C-alpha cells in the first residue's frame with residue numbers, strides 16, 4: 001500500500017527580520033498548491049525530536065499572489081514554539097500544513113461603505129494580506145487601519161503600510177486608507193494613546209479617522225488578544241453592531257490572536 005500523503009509540506013526560510021527582541025517577521029517558500037483567502041491563517045510546525053512536532057497557528061501577512069508566505073510573530077520567552085523560531089536562520093526548515101484555516105475574511109460581510117480593521121500587537125498581520133486585495137480597495141469608500149501597541153518600537157510595517165497607498169493595482173483608491181497607530185505606554189506626539197474600546201466609546205477614533213461609525217455603513221474586523229477582542233466586541237454590541245454570520249450577515253468579524 002502506498003504511504004499516506006503527508007498533511008504538510010516542508011518549506012525553507014527565505015528571509016527573516018527582527019523588529020524588536022520580541023517581534024519578528026519571516027518569509028517561507030510556498031508550495032504552489034497552497035491557496036488561501038486573505039485573513040486566513042496557516043498552521044506552522046517545527047520538528048523538535050525524532051517523532052515530536054510542535055504546531056502553531058499563524059495569520060498570513062503576504063498577498064494571495066506572492067510566491068512566498070510571510071508571517072509576523074511574537075517571541076514568548078517561555079513558549080514552546082517561538083523561542084525555537086527566533087533561533088532559526090535563512091535556509092532552515094518549517095513545516096506548513098497544506099490546508100489554510102479560518103473565516104476572518106472580508107467576504108463574510110454584506111456591502112458597506114467603510115471597512116475598519118482593528119488590531120493589537122501581531123494581529124496587524126492578517127490585515128496586511130487583506131490590504132493586498134484589489135477588490136477591498138474597490139469595494140469600500142474608506143479603509144481605517146488601527147494598530148495598538150504598548151511602545152512606539154512595536155509599530156512594525158509602517159513603511160509597508162505607507163507604500164500600500166501607491167500600489168499600482170489600486171493607486172487610484174490609495175487615498176482611501178487611513179492608518180491610525182496607537183501607542184498606549186509611551187507618549188508619542190501626534191499619536192493616539194487610549195485603548196481601542198475606550199476610543200470607540202468616546203468617539204475619538206471616529207474623530208481621528210474623520211469617518212463616522214454606524215451599523216449601516218461600517219464593517220469592522222477585530223483581531224488581537226482574547227481580552228481585547230472581548231472588550232471591543234462588547235463595546236460595539238452595546239452600540240448596535242452584531243457578529244456577521246452566514247445566516248445573518250451583519251457588521252462584525254472577530255479573531256482571537258491566540
Ligand SMILES: Cc1cc2nc3c(=O)[nH]c(=O)nc-3n(C[C@H](O)[C@H](O)[C@H](O)COP(=O)(O)OP(=O)(O)OC[C@H]3O[C@@H](n4cnc5c(N)ncnc54)[C@H](O)[C@@H]3O)c2cc1C
Nearest residue numbers: 056057058059072073074076079080081082122125257258
Ligand atoms: C487563529 C490564530 C492566529 C494566530 N496568528 C498569530 C500570528 O500571526 N502571529 C503570532 O505571533 N501569533 C499568532 N498566533 C499565536 C501563535 O499560535 C502562538 O501562540 C504564539 O506564536 C506563541 O507560541 P509559543 O508556543 O511560543 O507560546 P504559546 O505557549 O503558544 O503562548 C504562550 C502565551 O503567549 C501569549 N501569546 C501567544 N501569542 C501571542 C501573540 N501573537 N501576541 C502576544 N502574546 C501572545 C499568550 O499569553 C499565550 O498564552 C495565532 C493564534 C491563533 C489561534
Ligand SMILES: NC(=O)c1ccc[n+]([C@@H]2O[C@H](COP(=O)([O-])OP(=O)(O)OC[C@H]3O[C@@H](n4cnc5c(N)ncnc54)[C@H](OP(=O)(O)O)[C@@H]3O)[C@@H](O)[C@H]2O)c1
Nearest residue numbers: 120121122148149150183184185195196197225227228231
Ligand atoms: N519586554 C517584554 O518582555 C514584554 C514587553 C511587552 C509585553 N510582554 C508580554 O507579551 C505579551 C503580549 O504583549 P503585547 O504588547 O504584544 O500585547 P498586549 O499586552 O495585548 O498589548 C498590545 C496593545 O493592546 C492593548 N490592549 C491590551 N489589552 C487590551 C484590551 N483588553 N482592550 C483593548 N486594548 C488592549 C495594549 O494596551 P495597554 O498598554 O493599555 O495594555 C497595547 O496597546 C504580554 O502578555 C506581556 O506580558 C513582554
